[in-house]
Amino acid sequence: MEKYKTIIYDCDGVMFDSFEANLAFYDRIMTMLGRPPLDRGDREQMRVLHTYANRDVLAWFFPEPADFEAALGCAARIDYRDLVPFMRLEEGFVATLESLKPRLELAICTNRSTSMDMVLESFGLASYFGCVMTASRVKNPKPHPEPLLKVLEHYGIGPEEALFVGDSDVDRQAAAAAGVPFVAYKADLPALARIDRHGEILGLLR
Numbered sequence: 001m002e003k004y005k006t007i008i009y010d011c012d013g014v015m016f017d018s019f020e021a022n023l024a025f026y027d028r029i030m031t032m033l034g035r036p037p038l039d040r041g042d043r044e045q046m047r048v049l050h051t052y053a054n055r056d057v058l059a060w061f062f063p064e065p066a067d068f069e070a071a072l073g074c075a076a077r078i079d080y081r082d083l084v085p086f087m088r089l090e091e092g093f094v095a096t097l098e099s100l101k102p103r104l105e106l107a108i109c110t111n112r113s114t115s116m117d118m119v120l121e122s123f124g125l126a127s128y129f130g131c132v133m134t135a136s137r138v139k140n141p142k143p144h145p146e147p148l149l150k151v152l153e154h155y156g157i158g159p160e161e162a163l164f165v166g167d168s169d170v171d172r173q174a175a176a177a178a179g180v181p182f183v184a185y186k187a188d189l190p191a192l193a194r195i196d197r198h199g200e201i202l203g204l205l206r
Contacts, residue, residue: 002104002205006155006162008148011110011119012050013167014185015093021086022050025078026057032074033067051168053111053135053142080115084122096198097128103205105155107131109147109164109174131155143173148180163192165201 012018026049027037038045049057054075062068100106106129110116113136120126131154135141138150152159159179166172167187175182183201184191195201 004104004161004163004205005157006105006107006151007100007201008107008109008151008162008164008180010164010166010168010171010185011108011112011116014165015090015108015125016119017088017090018086019046019050021083024083024086025075025080026061028078029058029071029074032077033070047168051111051170054113055135056111056141080118081122084119087119087123089123090198092198094125096201097125099199099202101128105130107133107151107154109133109142109151111135111141111170143170143177145174145178148174148178152178152180163201163204165195 009015012022023038023040023046030037038049040046048060052060055072058071058075059068062071097106108116108129108131110133112119112134114134116132116134117126120129120132131151133147133151135147138144138146140146148164152162160181162180163183164171164175164180165183165185166175167185169189172182172184172189172191181192182189183204184194186196187194193204
């Protein structure tokens with residue numbers, strides 16, 4: 001019997017290299033509002049837009065309420081399907097899902113909101129995941145533990161029966177708060193383990 005019953009994946013930076021897609025999304029908002037383009041050399045800007053839920057990112061960039069509401073309106077008018085071509089599946093991810101699917105449940109816990117289902121369909125991944133928890137399906141997105149706790153509730157398991165694979169400190173904080181063992185993907189973070197290739201997670205199940 002498997003030690004773990006569910007593996008939960010973050011999306012951006014774990015399932016996909018979505019740096020260019022996320023940057024293009026927020027750059028479009030900046031253009032629509034007559035703001036200068038984002039600076040890819042600004043590490044804090046890049047960290048925020050690739051880590052937090054959409055509303056939190058926009059609140060960070062647009063602290064004034066009127067600007068924030070305008071930015072939300074712009075975001076709602078962007079068709080994310082136009083940005084899917086900028087996304088790249090992480091190497092070995094699908095092969096790993098094929099190996100895992102017969103053995104345990106698979107889930108997603110992401111700070112994406114309304115685009116997640118469309119992205120899964122676009123890449124033919126929807127059938128692998130029995131639970132997809134997004135920022136739009138919870139009151140408190142990561143780093144709050146609520147999204148992970150909802151995944152555990154969905155499967156009726158305890159936190160020690162899951163692994164959460166993430167790449168950011170926001171993921172680590174959510175895992176710690178939920179009591180779920182954390183696996184860091186290509187990231188130097190406190191974790192049960194670090195993996196640099198998806199297939200390496202199979203070694204944690206033995």
